[in-house]
Amino acid sequence: MIRILIAEDQAMVRGALATLLDLEDDFEVIASVGNGLEAVERAKVLLPDVALLDIEMPKMSGLEVVEKLRSAVPSCRCVLVTTFARPGYMQRAIKAGARGYLLKDAQVEELAAAIRRIVAGDRVMSPELMMAAMECTNPLTDRESEVLRLAAQGMTTRELARTLCLSEGTVRNYLSETMSKLSTNSRQEAIKTAESQGWI
Template identity: 80%
Template sequence: MIRILLAEDQALVRGAIATLLDFEDDFEVVAAAGDGAEAVKLAMTLQPDVALIDIEMPKVSGLEVVEQLRTRVPTCKCIVVTTFARPGYMQRAVKAGACGYLLKDAQVEELAAAIRRIVAGERVMSPALMVAAMESANPLTEREIQVLRLAATGQTTRELARALSLSEGTVRNYLSEVFSKLNASSRQEAIKIAEAQGWI
């Protein structure tokens, strides 16, 4: 029996997935969490075989849940199930430790087959996103991503410099490099491009 934890903030979607998976003879949905913090807590307590995790959840994001479970519940295989068809999100999910990345428009048979394959030791990624990921590799460095992610919160250059323990000139240099790589003319445009790709 494959024991499954669901982490999905929309109650209707959470209930529908749980019901559909329970029809499978070799699956048991042992818990369903409505936010990321609850998902981590339940996983640590119940030690499921698989966790199906949405990306955007309250308290703790899905990507953070994947990262935490990799160290706290290493036997649990994490599968991101999301509406976000963004190559950058998939790349970040894999880097965080996800064994699968599937879109919510997949058929339940596809999801069930993916769960079984992942439990058997495979990785399963959305084929369409795999192609898109190869075509649109993230050109930004980790530091540039960090600067842009903080800039997206609305902080000024001075505030960014203070938060990152850098000089204002260095922050401006990082932003200038980001603009160049993304072919953006402003901070807002760079943020919009990076968010659309799932890079920040």
């Protein structure tokens, strides 16, 4: 029996997924939660075989949940299910250790088959998302992405420098480089562009 935890903030979608997957003879939905933090907490206790995760959830994103569970519950295979065909999300999901990345508009039979393949040791990615990811690579380094991600939270240059243990001049250089790489004229434009691609 494949034991599944579902984390999805939309109650109707969460309920439908749980109902449909429970109909499979070899599946058991052992938990269904509405935010990322609860997903991590329940997974630590219940030790599911598979965690089916939405990307954008309250308290903790699906990508953050994947990173947490990789060390907290290494036996759990994480599968991201999303409506967002943003190439950067897939790249970050693979880097975080996700075993699957699928679009929500897939048929339940496709999802069930993907879960079985993932439990058997495969990695399953949506072909549409694979094509988008190959066509659009993130030009930012890990450090530039980190600086921009924190800037998107409203941090000033001084706060960024203190948080990252860098000088304010170095932070300004990173921000200037991100604006140049993304062909934008301001920090806010750079943040907007990077967010639209799923790079931060």
